Amino acid sequence: MSLVKTRFAPSPTGYLHIGGARTALFAWLYAKSQEGECLLRIEDTDKERSKDEYTREIIESFKWLGVEFDNKVVYQSNNADRYKEVIDQLLELGSAYVCNGEDPETDKEYRDQNLPRDNKTVVRFKMPEEGTTVYADIVKGQIEVANEQLDDFIIERSDGSATYNLCVVVDDIDSNISHVIRGDDHVNNTFKQINVFKALNKNVPIYGHVPMILGEDGKRLSKRHGALGVREYADLGILPEALKNYLLRLGWSLGDDEIFTGDDMKKNFQSGILNKSPATFSMDKLLWFNKYYLDQMSIDQLMKVVALKDFDGGEYSKTVLETIRDRCSTLNEFSTNSDYFFKDPKDYDPSLLTKHCKEHTFNHLSLLKEQLEALEIWEQAHIKEVIDRVVSDLGIGFGKIGLPLRLALTATVNSPSIDLVCDILGKEITSRRLESFLIKIKNLKTDQ
RNA sequence: GGCCCGUUCGUCUAGUGGUUAGGACAUCUGGUUUUCAUCCAGGCAACAGGAGUUCGAUUCUCCUACGGGCUACCA
Numbered sequence: 283m284s285l286v287k288t289r290f291a292p293s294p295t296g297y298l299h300i301g302g303a304r305t306a307l308f309a310w311l312y313a314k315s316q317e318g319e320c321l322l323r324i325e326d327t328d329k330e331r332s333k334d335e336y337t338r339e340i341i342e343s344f345k346w347l348g349v350e351f352d353n354k355v356v357y358q359s360n361n362a363d364r365y366k367e368v369i370d371q372l373l374e375l376g377s378a379y380v381c382n383g384e385d386p387e388t389d390k391e392y393r394d395q396n397l398p399r400d401n402k403t404v405v406r407f408k409m410p411e412e413g414t415t416v417y418a419d420i421v422k423g424q425i426e427v428a429n430e431q432l433d434d435f436i437i438e439r440s441d442g443s444a445t446y447n448l449c450v451v452v453d454d455i456d457s458n459i460s461h462v463i464r465g466d467d468h469v470n471n472t473f474k475q476i477n478v479f480k481a482l483n484k485n486v487p488i489y490g491h492v493p494m495i496l497g498e499d500g501k502r503l504s505k506r507h508g509a510l511g512v513r514e515y516a517d518l519g520i521l522p523e524a525l526k527n528y529l530l531r532l533g534w535s536l537g538d539d540e541i542f543t544g545d546d547m548k549k550n551f552q553s554g555i556l557n558k559s560p561a562t563f564s565m566d567k568l569l570w571f572n573k574y575y576l577d578q579m580s581i582d583q584l585m586k587v588v589a590l591k592d593f594d595g596g597e598y599s600k601t602v603l604e605t606i607r608d609r610c611s612t613l614n615e616f617s618t619n620s621d622y623f624f625k626d627p628k629d630y631d632p633s634l635l636t637k638h639c640k641e642h643t644f645n646h647l648s649l650l651k652e653q654l655e656a657l658e659i660w661e662q663a664h665i666k667e668v669i670d671r672v673v674s675d676l677g678i679g680f681g682k683i684g685l686p687l688r689l690a691l692t693a694t695v696n697s698p699s700i701d702l703v704c705d706i707l708g709k710e711i712t713s714r715r716l717e718s719f720l721i722k723i724k725n726l727k728t729d730q
Numbered sequence: 731g732g733c734c735c736g737u738u739c740g741u742c743u744a745g746u747g748g749u750u751a752g753g754a755c756a757u758c759u760g761g762u763u764u765u766c767a768u769c770c771a772g773g774c775a776a777c778a779g780g781a782g783u784u785c786g787a788u789u790c791u792c793c794u795a796c797g798g799g800c801u802a803c804c805a
Contacts, residue, residue, distance in 0.1 A: 293804080295804085295805075328804055331804075422735065422736090427733065438803085440803060441803080445802090445803070446804070447805095450739075450805090465799095466798085467798090467800070468805095469799070470734060494798070496797090499796080528742095531743080531754090534743095535742085537745095538744060538753040539753090557742095558735075558737095559737065560736075560797080561742065564756080566741080566755060566756055567754080567756080570755055570756090608768040608769085609767040609768070612769095668763095680764045680765095683764095683777085684764050685765065687764095688764085694765095695765060695766075696764090696767070699763085
């Protein structure tokens, strides 16, 4: 049985965006699910637009995602001589010809003229003029086009460099690529490439063209169209396994299943179905996956991925993590939602202050503070008792005092149970924050 | 314009020549909750349109509409 070998071939003219990442994921899974190999090939023949920093970024992004390519990274810029060799060969075979690089129709007159090559001429590939070019696409099914639709495309520029459609074929031959899994923006190139393989008398690989991803506005997702780089999702606090799972489900499915871990993917990829139509990206669903994977983690695992200096692995930080994890669906939210457990609030939102601090709030809170400070055993249940007692003694609703208390301690009105927060914070800190909050709202009152 | 490809709830999708067309996200309504979130229960919601083929089409064929791609000495 021959080895399944695929490749992902980005051009380093920008960061790796999620569309590319998904295409790569499919190419990689296709190979990995059959114990094959997948190569990374950097198509950097466009010297103007290619940048090393993008190459590094792309490699980093895959590392983060957990897509591991086999063998060494191939750089097309290293293969110029080889391309030249193949172009010469094509010329010798009579499958290509030198011409002036005008439009394809007028250039066609040079098909059999054997024009000398110089620094003004280009080389075109001789496309068959009759019949059709057909191939069976793994995802799209049989696709065919009449050869008369196909132009004699340029394979060598006037500066002597080879163009994309030639390089791809040469590299795919040289790396023994068995299956070309790529974006469906390449279907039309496929007809050109197939004919080059044939002219060279080489086996044509099997093709599979995966549909593009559309942005949330339904337009194509691209580097210039708000596509977010893989890196940016990482910065947003998305877990790599969540992004991977989401990207997989965008266009691929296996019955009603949603969750696929790395191993599940490899195991089941072949039995699933790849859709033919483009899919629209949904941040909401990505976040749902993210939350799911976050929920699966133990506290110790969470501690590692959250990776904030406050979460040092100590008992206190474990408790904090445990109490806030439900309200976090990205890594970044662990930071914003835990802030007040580590630092006294500095500023309060003025609109929250005016909303929750009314005429009697100062007195109510002062009373509560006294009662809390008198508490012997600082535990959630006892704290709750005190709050309940004050509420009923005062004959007010819980919100009248609970919300200001929450604001005082956390500077927000969304937090875990306030008695729990008091418990975790400890008596001293609770009392301290209450004290400075009281001063603040006292002044607030005199200002008015 | 030419060529290629596509079209099931708002979104990702399952599925079949005869189904109450299934699931997930979002949304809505309840429940839990001292707030927010989580969680639980339930609801709304789709076969693009038109012709055929057929006893019967969401499913097969054709046309139209719409969407996407390609049409470079970019990749």
